[in-house]
Amino acid sequence: MSTTTAKDAWTRYRSVPIVYRIGAAFVLGSIVGLIVGEPATLLQPLGDLFVRLLSMIIVPIIVFTLLMGVRQLSPATLGKIGGQVVALYAITSAIAVGIGLAVANLIDPGSGLTLTESEFETQEAPNAVEVFLRIVPENPVGAMAEGNILPIIFFVIVFGIALVLIRDTTEDESLRRGAEGIFRAVETSAEAMFKIVWGVMEYGVIGVFALMAATLAQTGAETLVSFGVLVVALAIAVTIHIGVVYLGGLIALLARQSPAAFLAGSRDAMITALSIRSSSGTLPVTMSNADENLRIEEGVYSFSLPLGATINMDGTAMYQGVAAIFAVNLVGGSLTIVEQFTVVAIAVLASIGAAGVPGTGLIMLTLVLTQLGLPLEVVGFVAGIDPILDRLRTMTNITGDLAVATVVGKWNGAVDFADGIWVGEETPTATSADD
Numbered sequence: 001m002s003t004t005t006a007k008d009a010w011t012r013y014r015s016v017p018i019v020y021r022i023g024a025a026f027v028l029g030s031i032v033g034l035i036v037g038e039p040a041t042l043l044q045p046l047g048d049l050f051v052r053l054l055s056m057i058i059v060p061i062i063v064f065t066l067l068m069g070v071r072q073l074s075p076a077t078l079g080k081i082g083g084q085v086v087a088l089y090a091i092t093s094a095i096a097v098g099i100g101l102a103v104a105n106l107i108d109p110g111s112g113l114t115l116t117e118s119e120f121e122t123q124e125a126p127n128a129v130e131v132f133l134r135i136v137p138e139n140p141v142g143a144m145a146e147g148n149i150l151p152i153i154f155f156v157i158v159f160g161i162a163l164v165l166i167r168d169t170t171e172d173e174s175l176r177r178g179a180e181g182i183f184r185a186v187e188t189s190a191e192a193m194f195k196i197v198w199g200v201m202e203y204g205v206i207g208v209f210a211l212m213a214a215t216l217a218q219t220g221a222e223t224l225v226s227f228g229v230l231v232v233a234l235a236i237a238v239t240i241h242i243g244v245v246y247l248g249g250l251i252a253l254l255a256r257q258s259p260a261a262f263l264a265g266s267r268d269a270m271i272t273a274l275s276i277r278s279s280s281g282t283l284p285v286t287m288s289n290a291d292e293n294l295r296i297e298e299g300v301y302s303f304s305l306p307l308g309a310t311i312n313m314d315g316t317a318m319y320q321g322v323a324a325i326f327a328v329n330l331v332g333g334s335l336t337i338v339e340q341f342t343v344v345a346i347a348v349l350a351s352i353g354a355a356g357v358p359g360t361g362l363i364m365l366t367l368v369l370t371q372l373g374l375p376l377e378v379v380g381f382v383a384g385i386d387p388i389l390d391r392l393r394t395m396t397n398i399t400g401d402l403a404v405a406t407v408v409g410k411w412n413g414a415v416d417f418a419d420g421i422w423v424g425e426e427t428p429t430a431t432s433a434d435d
């Protein structure tokens with residue numbers, strides 16, 4: 001191939017929106033994993049590299065965009081927006097568990113399967129007081145080093161408010177200019193982070209191919225088939241939740257916007273979540289989609305999205321409903337209405353404070369099963385299929401975060417609905433983002 005043809009091919013390749021290239025990698029990687037089997041697990045490090053690259057940007061992107069957000073808003077407005085965000089998070093999570101239970105009651109996953117013995121360690125339920133106390137970091141640098149999102153949010157908001165106070169109320173002119181200078185430097189740094197996100201997404205094509213090939217090589221076709229009904233039940237519940245609650249309820253009804261535009265604006269984040277199974281890891285992409293595609297202001301998304309990545313997990317909460325019915329079917333029992341409500345309560349509460357990392361949903365399942373007096377072996381039993389189920393949960397989790405940010409943005413006049421994706425413009429591609 002001559003250099004010009006190679007260059008042409010590269011330019012053509014890069015002009016395809018990144019989400020399609022990653023989508024193709026997702027499908028091809030899955031097929032290769034299933035066909036090649038065991039040897040495909042050797043690709044895992046290439047996938048891990050993608051996850052590490054994304055993780056690298058999480059803390060800086062939260063810090064920089066959150067400071068920009070605090071710069072825009074008064075503490076009172078921040079409080080009001082926070083209240084709306086948390087209320088919508090709680091309501092949508094409860095609905096999600098309800099949908100999960102209803103779908104699983106209809107489809108009956110688990111009937112026909114028998115429980116095989118397996119080992120699984122139980123986890124302690126998080127203590128509510130501890131969860132709240134841990135929001136305040138003993139050491140902000142430590143929180144950042146460990147990537148603990150809630151304490152980071154707390155510290156950055158406090159620091160941002162202090163900077164705003166210095167900028168707006170201090171007599172000393174040079175201090176005032178200094179505070180504004182910090183904000184300007186932060187603005188440029190946030191832009192730089194978004195540039196890095198696009199660069200990382202370019203590598204994501206290889207990373208996602210590798211992740212999917214390695215996962216399906218490990219899971220294997222047999223597990224996929226025997227747990228097929230469970231996967232289908234969760235897939236249906238997730239589709240109903242995204243379609244009815246997010247697109248119909250939040251976007252069309254409350255925000256009065258086009259669901260298609262919302263999906264087009266959120267698709268990079270959705271496919272990344274589907275690929276890496278971590279809401280926190282996806283955060284840089286979720287934030288970039290909120291900023292560049294959905295045109296939400298930093299004042300809303302900069303803290304609602306990191307908060308959502310840890311406390312708003314509709315897919316995870318919904319899975320508890322589906323898995324509880326699955327577990328009951330395995331042992332041949334049934335759940336009373338009161339027990340089903342118990343599932344809703346535990347699932348919503350347990351998802352608060354749980355980290356948005358791969359496999360959290362499975363750990364939460366131990367709490368639900370213990371509460372219902374069901375055998376904990378179920379957790380070990382479904383662990384083999386969890387890498388597939390986790391993808392659906394995580395995608396739902398981050399879509400919910402973006403939908404809530406859109407609605408709260410609308411309520412507070414913090415979304416530019418007259419621009420970009422909302423008026424039918426294409427999403428930026430990696431090539432245009434280079435400009």
Ligand code: ASP
Pocket residue numbers: 277278279280313315316355356357358359360361362390393394397
């Ligand atoms: N992996 C999910 C997330 O990061 C949590 C889960 O396991 O359900 O959002």
